[in-house]
Amino acid sequence: MxxxxxxxxxxxxxxxxxxxxxxxxxxxxxxxxxxxxxxxxxxxxxxxxxxxxxxxxxxxxxxxxxxxxxxxxxxxxxxxxxxxxxxxxxxxxxxxxxxxxxxxxxxxxxxxxxxxxxxxxxxxxxxxxxxxxxxxxxxxxxxxxxxxxxxxxxxxGSLAQPAYVVGSAGAVASAIDELTRQPGLGLQIRGAFVSDAAALDGRPGLPVPVIGEVGSLQETVESSEGIAVVVAEDSGLTSAMIRRLSQSLGAEGRLIMLPPLLQIASSRLWMRSDRGLSAIEIQQPRVDVAHSPLKRSSDIFASLLIIVLLVPVWLIVPPLIWMQDRGPILFRQTRIGLNGKPFKIWKFRSMRINADAELAGLLREQNRTGSPLFKVDNDPRITRVGAFLRRTSIDELPQLFNVLAGSMSLVGPRPQVAKEVELYDEEAARRLLAKPGITGLWQVSGRSSLTWEEAIRLDLFYVDNWTPGMDLWILLRTVKAVLLLDGSA
Structure with a gap:
């Protein structure tokens, strides 16, 4: 926020x-x-x-x-x-x-x-x-x-266009959260107009001032120049009111609609207009992400290439891990994959021996036993070598062999443990329609700093809107994040 x-x-x-x-x-x-x-x-x-x-x-x-x-x-x-x-x-x-x-x-x-x-x-x-x-x-x-x-x-703020968000209190809060993640839009949210001001009673306030109710929006627009109006869900604006707003904003203003289609890629939205009727048609996903021959062949080729190129890493890292505590080189854990099928995921071990046995106690100490993400802040189980491996994402490299085996993909939803999957509702369970990935939208959109709800939303967007171009974009963003040591999970 x-x-x-x-x-x-x-x-x-x-x-x-x-x-x-x-x-x-x-x-x-x-x-x-x-x-x-x-x-x-x-x-x-x-x-x-x-x-x-x-x-x-x-x-x-x-x-x-x-x-x-x-x-x-x-x-x-x-x-x-x-x-x-x-x-x-x-x-x-x-x-x-x-x-x-x-x-x-x-x-x-x-x-x-x-x-x-x-x-x-x-x-x-x-x-x-x-x-x-x-x-x-x-x-x-x-x-x-x-x-x-x-x-x-x-x-x-020096180039940002002043903007006001219109909608219900909940929709305005969500819209502001999304818009602040998109600095390229060039918007500076200055206030909100809500359709249900009474809903603000007894709940945390919005992160920007509430200027008034929706009915007072037109007056503000007419008295301002060069502003943007962002219309979120449940705004209560009729088509006539929206047309009037658009006319009042002038050449320097912008009217941005945020319909309840935020989880659908623009490539699947078709604008149709005929005899005064404008409509948005939503196309069905054209390719099944889990069974795409192009995705599978790309996974195999790219994994083999990376494995060969990183031969020095395979030779240097194992001795470093072993010398730390004379323990195993690899860490193996059961994760939930495509269609809910369990599989063994491989990583370079970054924690001390028997770290899993300490997890429950650490979660209790941090009062996080009810958290859907079973992660520990400032985890004391991570070794010095392991901290370096995690910071550089080298610990993830053995998963390339999971990709070759077909249980994972280079790009996909994050592989989660059974306890996390048990918390899925029917909507979140659609994550399991794609193979889990070494990287994904979750990782490149904030990595470990995202909340559970945000991570689920990004994974579902990927499952519903996958394209080869999206995979390429995610891989390029991942390379950038790794090279800059930017928020490794």
Missing amino acids: IQSASLSAFPTASEAWRRRAFFRRGLRAGDIAIILLVVACVERLCHVTGREHVGSGVMPALVMRALLITAVAVTWGLLLTKADVYRDRVLGHGATEYKRVVWATVLEFAGFSILGYMVGVRLPTAYLVSALAISIVALLAWHWAARRRLIRLAAA
């Missing part, structure tokens, strides 16, 4: 908008600089406008070069603008922004190639492909760096 803050600590809506506009201009200037550099280099290498093609004078050749570079740069910039990469709804949104940058770049090169063919200019394929690759890498690197900067500035 975010903490309440004095409104004077926030930039005004107009200030935040001007800062974001300045940021967009800087991003656009960087794009233009990269485009000009790439086009100039390609033109020089390919000799597209050499004297032999243009004329006998130096000036005509120079003029032709300038016109060519300008034309390509302008059309490229227009394509990026047309792709909305500078709009608030795309800027800073990661994959969406990157896809649009790639689309605009590929389209520019395709058009440039077709135009060259039509006018009789033969572009060397090697140069063209190299220029395309360099352009994509350079632009993506620039937008990635800009996104990181944008997120930092938004988190600090």
Whole structure:
């Protein structure tokens, strides 16, 4: 949860908008600089406008070069603008922004190639492909760096757009919690309008001031400029009220709807509109995550590759564990896998011998016997070598052999013990429809800092919305977390 803050600590809506506009201009200037550099280099290498093609004078050749570079740069910039990469709804949104940058770049090169063919200019394929690759890498690197900067500035509040959340007290609290995990949205939650103010009595207050009930929202919107309104569940707003809000927000404002579809990936949502009727169709999952041949073959190939690449680790770690206390190298424990089937999970041992026998006593000492996550804070059972193995996630490496055996996957829900699975309700039990993974959404979205409910929600999102691209994204985030030693579980 975010903490309440004095409104004077926030930039005004107009200030935040001007800062974001300045940021967009800087991003656009960087794009233009990269485009000009790439086009100039390609033109020089390919000799597209050499004297032999243009004329006998130096000036005509120079003029032709300038016109060519300008034309390509302008059309490229227009394509990026047309792709909305500078709009608030795309800027800073990661994959969406990157896809649009790639689309605009590929389209520019395709058009440039077709135009060259039509006018009789033969572009060397090697140069063209190299220029395309360099352009994509350079632009993506620039937008990635800009996104990181944008997120930092938004988190600090300097680029954040003032926002108000509307809905029932419970829905507003959940929405604020979700929105604060998404700094890329560029929102600074300043207050809430609730549809059930009476529900606040006798319960902890919201993390932001309650401005009023939903009925007073329109007045606030009409007296403000450049704000965002986030509509959560049970807001009580009719379609007519939402249309009026949208009109009142103006060009600088944003209206964001958070329907009860947060656990469904956008790739499964289809907007349909016909004769004034707008509807959202939810597509069924296209691939069974537990029985995907692509996922299984990828697991086998990647596991074998990692095992071979990490041969030095297999040679160094076992002696270190054994010298610590002359105990076993590996730790084996029963976990619950696909469809509730038990299996033995393997890890490098990171705790002292007979650590399981001490668990119940430690949980009682910390008054955590009723906790669904059977974990001990500042666990004294972890050895010095084990602490290093856990911090670097090396202790998880033997699970690669679980992956080869088919009881686990590289990516999936976290494998849990039987006592934890016994606490599942019918909804949570759907985690068992996928093989447990060495890493997953749980780990890369906060790792061990997440609550039980949040971890279950992320695992269910993975089971319901799995795609190969999601696995790749999780693996890349895992590599980053391990290299930065960022919150290993």
